[in-house]
Amino acid sequence: MNKLIKSKWFKWLITFIAIALFVVIYRKVEIIRETLSVILISFIIAYSLKPLKNKILERVSINPRFLSALLILFTIGLIVGSFALLIPSLMKESIDVEGIISSISGFILSIMKKIKSINNETLDIIIIHMQEKINIWLINLSSSFFDMIVKLWENAISMAVIPVVSYYFLADGEKLLNKSLLVLPTEKRTVIKIISKDIDNVLGRYIFSQIILSLIVIIFTFIGLIVLKVKFPLWLSLINGIANIIPYFGPLLGWIPALFIALISSPTKAIETAFLYMFIQQIEGDIISPKITGDSVNMHPLGIIILLLIGEKIGGIVGMVLAIPIGVIIKVIYEDINYYIF
Incomplete structure (x- = not known):
C-alpha cells in the first residue's frame, strides 16, 4: 500500500482528481x-x-x-x-x-x-x-x-x-x-521556487506578447475598416483583436461578424473585408508574431486545440482565452516536477 501511495502514477491521479473537483466547485458555487x-x-x-x-x-x-x-x-x-x-x-x-x-x-x-x-x-x-x-x-x-x-x-x-x-x-x-x-516541507521549497521562476519567465513572456499583438491587430483592423467604410469599425476591430488571443479559432471568430455586416452593404464590400482580414492575419502570423512571441508557448497544436475545447466547455469564450495560459502553467509544472522530483 505504501509503495502505491509513493508511486508516480498515484500522485498524478490525486492531482487529476483535485483539479477535476476544483473545476466542478468553480462551476457550481457562484x-x-x-x-x-x-x-x-x-x-x-x-x-x-x-x-x-x-x-x-x-x-x-x-x-x-x-x-x-x-x-x-x-x-x-x-x-x-x-x-x-x-x-x-x-x-x-x-x-x-x-x-x-x-x-x-x-x-x-x-x-x-x-x-x-x-x-x-x-x-x-x-x-x-x-x-x-x-x-x-x-x-x-x-x-x-x-x-x-x-x-x-x-x-x-x-x-x-x-x-x-x-x-x-x-x-x-x-x-x-x-x-x-x-x-510545505523545507526540502520541497527550493523546487517550488524554481517552478515559480520558470512559470514567471514563460507566462510573463506569453501575456506581454499577446497584449502587444492584440493592440496591433485592433489598430490595423480599425484603420482598414475605416478605409473600406464598413459599419461599426470600432466594435469589429475590438472583437478581432480580443478574438486573436485565441489560437486557430480566434481569427474565425473575429472574421464572421465583420464579413456578415459587410455583406449587408454589398458582396463586393464583403470580399474586400475578407481580403483585409486575410492580409492582417498574414502579417500578424508570418511577420509580427514570430518577432514578438517567438516560441513562448512551445506546445503541440493538438494539445492547444484540446485545451481550447476544454476551456470553451468550462467558461465559453473567456475559458478559451484563459486555456492557453493555464495550459502553459500546467506544462511547466509537469516538466519541472518530472525533472526535479521524479
Missing part, C-alpha cells in the same frame, strides 16, 4: 467563481505590470511599493481614459444596431424566400426552423450590449476591489509566495 475571477483578473494585471516594474527598478532608485502603487494608478487612469474615449464612439455605433439587425433580418429572409421557391416540403420545415432560430438570435444580439452594461454595474464592487488586490500582488508577490511555501 461565490467561489466570482472570488476567483477577481483574484485571477488582479493577478493578470499585476503580472502584466511586473516586467515594467522590474525595468524601472533597474534604472531608477525608488521604493518598490510606491512604484507598485504608481503603476496601478497609472493603469486605472489608462483604462478609465480609454473607456472615456471609446464608450461615446461605441454607444454611437450601438445606436445603429437596431437598423443593422433589421437589415440582417431582411437579407436573410430574402435568401430564405429564394430558397423557398424550390418546392420541397422538408426544405420548408428546415427554413421555418431556421427563421425561428435567427429571430431568437437577433433578439438576443440586440439586448446583449445593454445586458453587458447592467452586468458591469452589478459587479461594480468586485471591480473596485481589483486594483487593491492587483497592488498587493505587484508589491508583495515575492512575500506572498514565501509565506505560502511555509506550509
